[in-house]
Amino acid sequence: MSRLGPIFITHHHYDRINDLYPVILSTATLGRVDTLHICGPGGTQQIVDALLNGVYAPDIRFRIEENREVLRRTQGGHQRREAISDVAVHEIGSGVAAVGGGWRVMADYVRHGDFPDAPDFDWRCLGYRIEAQGEVITISGDTVPCPGVIGLARDADLLVQCCMWSESALTNPTVQILTESVLPTTTQAGQIAAEAGVKRLVLTHLSASINEAGALANVRQHYQGKVLLGSDLLVIE
Amino acid sequence: MKVTLLGTGPPINPNRFQSSALIEIGSDLLLFDVGGVLSTSCWCREST
Numbered sequence: 001m002s003r004l005g006p007i008f009i010t011h012h013h014y015d016r017i018n019d020l021y022p023v024i025l026s027t028a029t030l031g032r033v034d035t036l037h038i039c040g041p042g043g044t045q046q047i048v049d050a051l052l053n054g055v056y057a058p059d060i061r062f063r064i065e066e067n068r069e070v071l072r073r074t075q076g077g078h079q080r081r082e083a084i085s086d087v088a089v090h091e092i093g094s095g096v097a098a099v100g101g102g103w104r105v106m107a108d109y110v111r112h113g114d115f116p117d118a119p120d121f122d123w124r125c126l127g128y129r130i131e132a133q134g135e136v137i138t139i140s141g142d143t144v145p146c147p148g149v150i151g152l153a154r155d156a157d158l159l160v161q162c163c164m165w166s167e168s169a170l171t172n173p174t175v176q177i178l179t180e181s182v183l184p185t186t187t188q189a190g191q192i193a194a195e196a197g198v199k200r201l202v203l204t205h206l207s208a209s210i211n212e213a214g215a216l217a218n219v220r221q222h223y224q225g226k227v228l229l230g231s232d233l234l235v236i237e
Numbered sequence: 238m239k240v241t242l243l244g245t246g247p248p249i250n251p252n253r254f255q256s257s258a259l260i261e262i263g264s265d266l267l268l269f270d271v272g273g274v275l276s277t278s279c280w281c282r283e284s285t
Contacts (some may be wrong), residue, residue, distance in 0.1 A: 007268045015248040015255040103262045128269060135238050139258060139269045142283045158240065160258055164247060204245045205256050228239035230245040232254050237239045 002031040006090075006098050008105065009040030010141030011112060012047060012124035021051045025059075028083040036087045039097050039107075041124040045089040052085050060084050092126070094148075103132035108152050110143035114181045127152045138198070142205065144184045145192050153196035158236065162205035163189040167218045169209060186210065190219035190227075204230040238262050244272040 004027050010016055020038075027036055038048060052060065060081075067081045068154055084206040090098070097107040112125040127141040128150040138153040141163045153159045164183035171176045179185055184192070186203065201223060203215060212229045219227050229235070239261040249263025255272025 003264065004266045004268055007271060010270055013248070015246075015272050018255060018271065019257075020271045023268070023271055030263050079252070100265050100267075101263065103265065104269075105267070130238065130260055130267065131263075132238055137238055137240060137260060140271075160240065162256070168241040202240075202242070204242060204258075206245055206248050206250065206253065207247055208252060230242045232242065232245055234242045234245070235281065236242075 002027050002033075004032075004036070006037035006039055006105075007127075008107075008126075008128055008139075009038065009044055010110075010127065010139070011041060011123075012043055013142070017047060020047070021056050024051070024056075024082055024087060025056075028081070028086070029063075032083050032086075035088075037090060037098070038087060039092050039105075041093070041126050042122060043124075044091050044092050048087060048089050052087065066144045074230065093124075097126075097128065104131065105130050106152065108148040110141050110152075111141040111146035111149040112144070112182060117146045129153070129156070142194070143182055143185060144179065145188055145195070149192055150196050153192065153198050156196065156198045158200045158202065159193055159196065159198040160202050160204055160230070161189045161192060163203050163210070163215075164207050167209050168214065176226075186215040186218035187221055190221060190223035193225065193227075193237060194223040195220070198225065200226040200228070202228045202230050202234075202236065206230065240241075244274065 036154040064081045094108045097105040107126045110125050110127040115121050127149050128139045130137045137158045138156040140149050142162050143149045161185050165185045167187045241259040242283045243257040244254030257272045259267045260267045
């Protein structure tokens with residue numbers, strides 16, 4: 001875990017950043033020596049600042065002082081607690097998000113909420129395209145079908161696509177409205193995969209009401225490639 | 238590239254962790270989103 005990074009944030013809903021501080025802390029206490037890079041949409045710096053300099057400032061101070069006390073009494077080595085705050089945030093938009101040894105991550109804006117009556121609300125959501133070793137993997141973020149996610153997933157070997165509801169949930173008028181601009185059904189996930197021409201689709205962000213048979217039937221209305229219903233700790237190679 | 242879905246749930250689904258995905262490229266570990274309970278599952282993954 002000390003080798004983890006960069007971290008790419010798709011958007012600032014709490015279910016995407018809940019464990020950001022625990023990960024920053026854990027990588028440091030498990031031996032991270034390098035700066036932890038965090039990429040995300042505008043506003044990511046403010047969140048990281050709030051975590052490190054506000055919410056968890058006493059926690060960080062505690063660990064530094066605790067370490068100092070251990071060092072004073074033992075003259076021995078201990079982890080470098082200052083690494084907790086050794087974090088660099090990169091607020092990104094459409095384009096190259098990060099480049100590493102033999103890999104490149106591209107980002108683009110995706111559609112996860114329209115608020116025409118709230119022009120002061122700067123809400124931005126990203127998807128990512130990872131290119132390495134002659135392969136392409138796309139992380140959709142939260143999005144309904146839109147040019148951003150279609151472009152990121154174009155001819156990808158694997159699309160990890162969010163979806164929230166099965167087609168049967170559309171009998172609920174609220175769900176019907178939300179599938180226009182917030183989160184897709186399993187049918188819309190299949191539509192994205194088909195339009196982008198991906199080789200394999202994995203569904204994620206699944207509500208409890210989604211079952212495998214129904215989801216696959218919905219996806220098959222548009223997409224005939226390989227489909228997997230995601231599960232926690234599933235490994236795909 | 239190797240993908241591990243650390244979490245595949247929405248904000249509220251008691252049967253799934255919140256969304257996160259880890260991509261391994263050689264020795265690099267790229268993390269996409271940091272949903273709840275991630276640190277635990279990530280730790281479990283590395284420990285097993």
